[in-house]
Amino acid sequence: MADAKMHRVTAYTCAALCSFFLTGCCSDQVPLIMWSSGGVPLTSLAPPAVGHVVSSSQLVSYLNNALSSAPHNVLLFLQEKLSLDDFTMYGGVFGNKRDSAYPNLESALQSSPPPSSLVLPMVSWPGVSAVPGLLQEQLGTSPLYLEPATLAQLRLNSSVPALLIIRLPYSPGTDMMAPKEVLSGNDEVIGQVLDIVKEQAVPYTAIYTALKPSRVIGEVMSPELRSVGRSLLQVSPRSPYPPVEFKSEGSSCILLWAENLTISFYSKAKSAWERHDLTSQTFGHSVTPSLTGSSCNHTLSRLVLNYENVLGFSSFSLIFAMNRRFYKVSAREWFTLDQVELEYDGQKATFNGSRNIYAPAEFSYHCESVSSFRYALLVPCTASDNANQWRLSFTQFQIQGFGVMGRDFSYASDCAGFFTPGIWMGLLTSLLMMLILTYGLHMITQLRTMDRFDDPKGPAISVPQTE
Template identity: 70%
Template sequence: MWSSEGYPLPQQVAPLAGHIISESQLASYLKTALTSGPQNVLLFLQDKLSMDDFTVYGGVFGNKQDSAFPALEAELRSSASPLVLPALSWPDSGAVPRILQEQLGTSPLYLDPETLSQLRLNASGSSLLIFRLPYSTDADMISPKAVLSGNDDIIRQVLNIIKAQAIPYTAIYTAVRPSRVIQEVSLETLPVARTLLQAPASEPYPPLEFRSGASPCILFWAENLTVSHFQGQWRRHGLSAQTFGSSASVSLTGSTCNQTHSRLVLNYQNILNFRTFRLIFSMSRRFYQVSGRHWFTLDQVELEYDGQKATFNSSRNIYAPSEYSYRCKSVTSFRDPLLTPRTANDNATLWRLSFDDFQIQGFNVTGSDFSYASDCASFFTPGVWMGLLTSLLMLLVLTYGLHMIIQLRTMDRFDDPKGPAIAVPQNE
C-alpha cells in the first residue's frame, strides 16, 4: 500500500512475526490510513499472490534487471511511507473491496487502463477504482513471471494516467487468495491410530447457485475460470474472483431452468475492453432407451460480447446421469479440447476457454452441495494401457518359454561305459 508524492501514510505498529490479521483488524488498518491519505483509491486485485512471488520473481536480492516488478518497486521506493500490511486470513481476503467501499462511501468501478484513460476523476472527491489482474495456472502455457511482469506493466500504465491528470491517490496491491499455501497440521489434532485415507481439503469458496424460487436448480464451480482473446496477441483474463466467493460481482440475469433445459448465464462488465460480456452454459436432459434412464448433456458454451457472439459446441464426452453432476479436471477449447468452435469461420476461433477442476449440475439439485460426480476421466487411461500391454508382452514371453521347455526331448539310447561301445555304421 502506498500513496502519491506529498501524502505520507501514517505509520502502523508492526505486528508480531507470523501474525495473521482478521477482517476487523484490516478495517482498522485501512481506516487509519485513509483518514489522512487521498480518497481516490486504486485497488489492484490479483487472482492469487503471495510474498514468495516477490522473493522468487522480484528484485529482493538486488537482481533488479531480472525483476518482474520494476514499476511497482520504483513506486515503493519513491513513496514517502509505503506500507506492507501483515498477512490476512484467507477467508477474509475477498472482503477488501467491501471494506474500502464502506470506508469511502462510494461504489467501486471495475476498469482497465484503456477505460481509465477516458475517465476524468475529481481530485477532491472519493473514488474506488478496481483493476483485476490474473495469475498463471498450471494449465497455462505462460509462466507466472511473465504474467506478473504483464500485471506490473498494467500498474505502470494506470499510475501514469493518474499522474497525468494530477490526481492524488492511494494504491493497494493485494489478491483474493494466496498463490502458495503451506498447510500446517497441529500435532494435537492428529489421530493416534493409523487411518486409511485423509479427508480432502475443503473448497476455497462454495459453488455458484442459481435459484428458481426458494431452492437452487443449477450449481457451478471451477477452481480457475479463464478466457483469452486474440488481439494481435493472446490476452488472458481470469474470472474466478468475479464469479465465486464473497467478492463476486457476477450477475445471473437471463438464467433459466426446468425439467428438460437449463441455461446458466454469467454477466460481467469491462472484460478485455468489452463493456458487456456474457458466458452462457446450455444444458439439456433426455431419456435414452438403451440405458433406460435420463442423462443430461452440456450442449454448448456461448460468449456474447458487445453485440457479437462466439459459440463452442461440446463433445459427447460432457454428459452424466441426470441425478449426478459432471466433473472434469480440465475443460478447454485449445488443448485436448472438450469444447470446439461451431464453425471454422466462427468468432470462437479468436477465443480460448479454460476451466480448471470444472463441475456443473443443471438438474435434480437437492441442496447447496453437488450430487455424486460423474468424472470425465475414462477407465482406460494411458497408464492402464501401458500396464495391460506390458503384462501381455510378459505373458507372451512366458508362454513361449514354456512351449520351448515342453518341446525338449531326451535321448532314447545312452553309452554304457562297461559294455561295448555303440557302433555307428558309416557308408563309404
C-alpha cells in the first residue's frame, strides 16, 4: 500500500515537472512547489494544464484558495535563482533517486500526496517575485527572516499565523561549486528546517520557489550585447550549419566548428597573397570534406580535412593534431592543440599552438579569432620553411578532441583574458592616483615650523658674515 502511494506521488510530481517538454523550455518562468503537513488539502482549484504558464492573477487565486484551509504557519524557502531545468537535471524523479539533489524535498512531497501538495512547474516571473507580499497580505502578519539555528529557538503556535522566510544560502551559477552540490546544500537546509518544525508538532504549510529564473540571461540578451570575455560556451543549436564530426567505432570523438576558415598563400610568381575561404567547403549538410586519415583515442586525436583544387593545388589537407596530458601542478588533465598542419602536393607547412591553445580535457576550446599573423596563437614552425608562405585565420573557432558526447560541444574554455583593456586602464589610473595621494601625504608630514622667531624687544638676531 505504501509503495503504491509513493508511486502515485512520484508519478504526479514527475508529470507536473515534465509538462514543459511538450511545449519547450521557457526560461522566463520559475517553478513553485507547495505542500502542507498532516494531509490538509491545499486548494480546490484544478492544477494547471500541461505546458500552461501560471500568470500573476492565477497565482493569487492558488495562494488564496490554499491558505483558506491550510495551516497558517507558512515556511517560505526562497532561493535567489531557480529554473525547471534544475529539477529535470538533478531531481531523483527523473532518474536514480540515489543521485537526486532533492532527497528531503521529495520526501516531504511523498508524505503530503495530492491534494496536500501543489506543483506549479511554470509560474510567471513577476508573479513569483511578489509571493512574499501576497503571503503577508493574506496572513495579516509581518514576515520573519530566519536561519535554521534561529528557528530552533522560536516556539510556534498553531493558533497564531506566522510567515517565516528562509533564504537559502546558495544559488546555481553564482558559486564555484557544481550546480548539483549547490542544490544539495539548499535541500539540506530545507531538511533541517522541516525537522525543527516537526519536533514542535505544529502543522505548517511550506513553499519552495525563487525570485528569478536561473537561465534567463543567456536567452534574453541579444547576441550584440553578450560579453566577449571568458565564459562557458556551447555551439548554438540555431547555428547556420552543424560542426564537423568525426566518429570512431560508431561514437563521436572530434568536433570542429568555425564561423569562417580562411587560408592565404604567398605566390612568388605574382608577388601577392592569394586568399581562399574554406568555410563553404567545410561546413554544411551536403558539403563535407573527406575525413580520411583522422583518428582518435584517449590521449591523441587527429582531425584531417581533405580538399580538392584549393589555390591551384590538386590535393590539400588541413590537419589538427591534439594531445591529452596530465599536469601535476593543476592535478587534472588538459588537452592542447599541438599543431595545425597543411599538406599540399607533397609539401608541408606546420604551425605550433600548444603554448596558446589549451583547455581542460573535459571541455572544448573556443576563441573569437585564431590566426598565424595578427595576435598569433598559431606560430609558424621554424623547421618548416613553407610555413612562412601561409597565413591561417579562423573566426569563432571551437574544437574538442576528447570527451565528446553526441554532436554537442562540452562547455568551452574561452581564450579571452580575464583583464580587458578597460580594466587595465582603470587599475593603472587608480594606481597613479594612489601614488599622487601618497606623495602628497608624505609632503604634509614633512612640514616643520621654525624653532626660533625674531623678538623686537630682545637682542637682534645676528647672522655672522664671512668674506
